[in-house]
Amino acid sequence: MKWDTYKKTILGISLLSFLFILSLLYPLYGPKDLNKVVLFIYDKKGEFAGVPPMPPSSYFPLGSDRNGQDILMLILYGAKFTIISAFSVAFLRVFIGGMLGIIFSLWLKRILPIVTDFLLVFKIVPPIIMTLFLMRRVSFFIEDAIYNILLYQIIILVIIGIPSVLLTTSGILEELKGKSFTLSSYLMGGSHYHVLKTQFTPYIKSYGVLMFVQQLLSSLVLIMYLGVFQIYIGGVSKTEVHGLEILNSNSKEWAGLVGQNIYEFLRTPHIVLVPLICYFIIIIIINIIKKELEASMEIIPFGISLTKKKAKRKHTAKDHKKDAITASDFILQRDVTS
């Protein structure tokens, strides 16, 4: 990767991985019970300071929630689940969807239109509604089943996202098939596999990265929505939010933190806003990465291609720079300065 063109991408990825590692190492530095203070809180002098939820203070930098847990610690603890679930879902979506897209548009081109119609469900029903109904089976408390629940949820999330990847992949390949280099490769007797290997691979690589970032965004948003409906990644735990009949998130994943405190918003906004803003920051980072990748590839979404014009303009600007006479062009001046 070139540092100049991918500056923001490298920075963003390193920030995300730093957060992930910080969250993974939580057992080394964080308190095990997440600073839990159940009923009354006293300050250093021994005077009564309040009951949870506490507003942000020096002891609780981001405040505490209704269970008395430190929100900063909760966020540090839960970050890994958010990041890893979003990344794995996005990766699986792009991998499986891309494979299927390649297969359908190269070898099974006959049935591609029917498959497109078959996938109309995903086109016209918003993913949150689909996911919500498909995930009903694991939305209640099941003992000792975190990993299986997680697996089930990831499978559903992946299934929801595959169709869009499949359709975009086949669209891109259709466009590439019209290019002259592909046509000449076919004319010279290249098989589908050969064309895929030699002509399409560079395109598939760069488009795949871009699609991965897009799917990352969409899966993050989807997970956040699910939190609102009290469906948490990693299942629900046995305990309830103190005083309310809402089950806690088991994994303390960020969307779950938003979801379990959703009705606290009007009384103590910081409980909901802190995880939401953390989510916002992650989404901004990924968006910046996406924009830079798009700019480096000169792809403009929604099918409106500006590339030609942009290229023209860039060309002229470069030429101007080349043509412009600078002081160093004059031998005389150089002699004088030296």
Add this chain to the structure above:
Amino acid sequence: MIKRILYLPVRFIASLLGFVIVVNIPILLTFNGYQNKIEIKFHFFKEYVTSNIIWFTHLDEYPFIVNYLKGPGIEKYFYTMTIISISILIVILLGLFIATSIMLLPPSARNRFSHFIDFTTTAPDLLVIFLLQYLVMYLNRNFDLNIFQLYGGTESRPYFMPILIIVFLPTIFLIQHLLKEFVNEEQQDYVLLARSKGLPLRTIYFKHILRNIVPLIIIHLKTIIWFMLSNIFIVEHLFNIEGYSTVLQSMYGTRVVVFVVGLLLFAIPLLIIHVLSSIMIMYEKRKETTTL
């Protein structure tokens, strides 16, 4: 053309099959709560899918679909659809108005606005929902403005707040894309000609460019309505409004056929836009071929 029309039933059957299969996924992939295992029950799945498809061929013999939609169900449906249609209108008008007024500003201010808009579109909608809710509550508390009804109840049907929330992000999204289109269109030759003839910028923007951009809104409307449909679902849940989402949730537990019909009803605005945009694309293509 005739081939296409003959092909329509196949497409319809394929999409219906897709609906039935996707809705039946929880039967294929079951979670065994006693043994903590994920099981794949292909046999059951096949049976369910075939029986559901048989149901669809005898739709008229099952009056329960009508029963679900009679009375309160259809009222809730119309309530949700009213909200969505009003918001679509507002989004289009507001988007066009703001985009053109931003274009009329001097370039430096225009750039600043477009950067701001680019930043705002990245905001997750949940954050926007909460912040708008907080704003309304703040106005309510501090200035005693009690005109907005936030939460739904058994009989109340709030309009202002859901529309405000649903409209906010799509409008910004539309403005962003319209600005892009404007800049794109500005480089066309006819704009250059108009400029050289000495027409003022205002006339060029309003009379010439706007007329070419308006049809493109339909393509953006696909994304916008999709966005709105998922947002109204969340807003209705969050504010406890008894809209169509409650009907959908009650449908899920009963029968697959009902649920599929319910989903199709929910997606009607999107379907209309899909048809409109495909007609528009066909029209544009024909125009191109004739000119060539």
